[in-house]
Amino acid sequence: MIAQPDLTLLETVYKNIYIGVLIILSIGLFLCLLRAVKGPRIVDRIVAVNMMGTMVIVMIAVLSLLLKEGYLIDICILYACVSFLAVVVITKVYIGVFRQNKEEGEDSDGVA
Amino acid sequence: MSRRKTDAEYSKTFAFKFFRWLSGTKDPYVNTVEMTPQKEYKPDKERMKWLEFEEKEAKEKVYDLDNNRVIKSYEKMYHAVAVIFCVALALLLLYTVSYLPRYGSEDRPTNNEVAERYIEQGMEETGAVNVVTGMILTYRAFDTFGETNVLFIATCCVMIMLMLEESVLESTEIFNERRYEPKNDRILQGAAYVLCPVIFIFGIYVILNGQISPGGGFSGGSIMGAGLILYATAFSFKNTERFFNEKVYKVAKITALIMYGLIGSYFYITGANGIANHIPLGIPGHILSAGIILPIDICVGIEVACTMYAFYALFRRGGL
Amino acid sequence: MEWLRLILGSAFLLVGIVFFAIQLYGIFRLDYALNRMHAAAMGDTLGLAFSMLGLMIFSGLNFNTFKMIIVVVLLWNASPVSSHLLARLEVMTNSKLENHLKVYYKLKDLEDEPEQGSGDDSTTDQKGQTK
Structure with a gap:
């Protein structure tokens, strides 16, 4: 696939492995996205997005080795933190809104 | 407190008037300006x-x-x-x-002498290994200052619209929408107990490494803001108030902004007049290097962290 | 030696990708959100850990390895908690929970349940909404 003259055999093999992993994971990302669009309940969607986050972390780590930029792994840590924070805040807010709507709906039903 | 002057004498001094103006206890228009009462509203x-x-x-x-x-x-x-x-x-x-020139070709409009200079001499002129950070925090420091001001003004506007009085906040604490949300989750608290310090330290690491790695004030500040939000979500806002309340917010934000302005002005005035400035560039690649980039990064980081948390807190409960 | 490292690292990476594939298979195969969560947690823990182990072997021992370890530790801390939060979200917001699983509103009901449930006696009272 990639055969540049200035690379040794070992480097070529490494590069091909990295690119193969990236392609496989991007197909996986697409399938996750399918589940996130399809998912009947909100939990399915959040789980799918969370899975995408995990895959993206691996992809960024592979990319950092492929480009030989070690600092890209910082972004992995950031991604892990932010995806966790997103789940925490979304669940909290969603439960609050759901229960409030439910209670208010019951109240209005009782009145009317 | 003991005072040498009597109260009547003290009330005539400038200091008394200044502090009265600062605390806003006296309305300057009462008894000095004639005001007409408003007309009563009569519906047609x-x-x-x-x-x-x-x-x-x-x-x-x-x-x-x-x-x-x-x-x-x-x-x-x-x-x-x-x-x-x-x-x-x-x-x-x-x-x-389809009419644009090819990416990276020679006759691109972006491929001019400015970009050339940034790439070729950016490292020795600014001392930053990361060319982008060197560019936005030295060559274009005032542009970034404007962005930081935008953050400040945005939070000010949100505060004007959403901020509640402290007494109102306390009285409605039981009745607001947070009543419906799960609180004091032991599992989440245990995780936050482990993760919050890691996130804070990682944010500080990103801020301090602004000149030698991708990152800098904006990204590091947002990571620290994320840590604050996680803390406030896991434990309550009341616990967050112990170390980050409105007073700390005001002091941190305004100090950061003023420091940025002062450092940037110093750098620009000396640079424009050809005076040698006293900020050493250091060795590229070290943490204590790159002249004014590190202090400016710290200022921007504090600003962004405060903004992130302030937005979250204001939209969630209407107070810091 | 270099080739050994390549083989070892790629083996671990392959195991990680297999775990991701299992996770993807499970998320389409299983039919309810809570079951799907069980499949999805696999990639968060084992898939990530094995992939990162492979990449660590590739990159050798330096500062990046340390950062990768931090990523794994961070995610292993965060993933169970987010699973717990998501499960609670599902249980709290789903009003037809009985269609998918058997609900015990009190711990006593679970203890009184005879071994190998004798038919589904759906006499669960709506009093104690699961907390």
């Missing part, structure tokens, strides 16, 4: 009647969605026109893109 009855009639007519005739043919056809046309417009816009933009 005929006008009100007409308005009611109009509203009723509108509800019956115009907004009768099931039977109104004009609105139905308009909705259909709206969708069709929207789709056509979007497709046409996308095609137009793609057509324009």
Whole structure:
């Protein structure tokens, strides 16, 4: 696939492995996205997005080795933190809104 | 406190007036400016009647969605026109893109002497290994200052609209929407107990490594803001108030902004007048290097962290 | 030696990708959100850990390895907690929970349940909404 003259055999093999992993994971990302669009309940969607986050972390780590930029792994840590924070805040807010709507709906039903 | 002057004497001094103005206890217009009382509000009855009639007519005739043919056809046309417009816009933009020069070719308009200078001499002039950070925090420091001011003004506007009085906040603590949300989750608290310090330290690491790695003030500040939000979500806002309340917010934010302004002004004035400034550039690649980039990064980081947390807290409960 | 490292690292990476594939298979195969969560947690823990182990072997021992370890530790801390939060979200917001699983509103009901449930006696009272 990639055969540049200035690379040794070992480097070529490494590069091909990295690119193969990236392609496989991007197909996986697409399938996750399918589940996130399809998912009947909100939990399915959040789980799918969370899975995408995990895959993206691996992809960024592979990319950092492929480009030989070690600092890209910082972004992995950031991604892990932010995806966790997103789940925490979304669940909290969603439960609050759901229960409030439910209670208010019951109240209005009782009145009317 | 003991004071040498008497109260009557002290009340004439400038200091007393200044502190009175600062705390805002006296209204300067009372007893000095003549004010006319506001007129009493009198509704115009005929006008009100007409308005009611109009509203009723509108509800019956115009907004009768099931039977109104004009609105139905308009909705259909709206969708069709929207789709056509979007497709046409996308095609137009793609057509324009096809005329752009190839990425990285020599005759690109962005490939001029400014970019050349940034890349070739950026490292020795600014001392930053990361060219982008060196560019936005030294060559374009005032541009970034404007962005930081935008953050400041945005939080000020949100505060004007959403901030509640402290007494109101306390009295409505039980009745606001947080009542419906799960609180004091032991599992989440245990995780936050482990993760919050890691996130804070990682944010500080990113801020301090702004000149030698991708990152810097904006990204590091947002990581620290994320840590604050996680803490406030896991434990309550009341626990967050112990170390980050309105006072700390004010002091940190304004100090960071003023420090940025001072450092940037110093750098620009000395640079424009050809005076040698006293900020050493250091060795590229070390943490204590790159002149003014590190202090400015710290200022920007504090600003962004405060902004992130302030937005979250203001939208969630209307107070810091 | 270099080739050994390549083989070892790619083996671990392959195991990680297999775990991701299992996760993807499970998320389409299983039919309810809570079951799907069980499949999805696999990639968060084992898939990530094995992939990162492979990449660590590739990159050798330096500062980046340390950062990768931090990523794994961070995610292993965060993933169970987010699973717990998501499960609670599902249990709290789903009003037809009985269609998918058997609900015990009190711990006593679970203890009184005879071994190998004798038919589904759906006499669960709506009093104690699961907390």
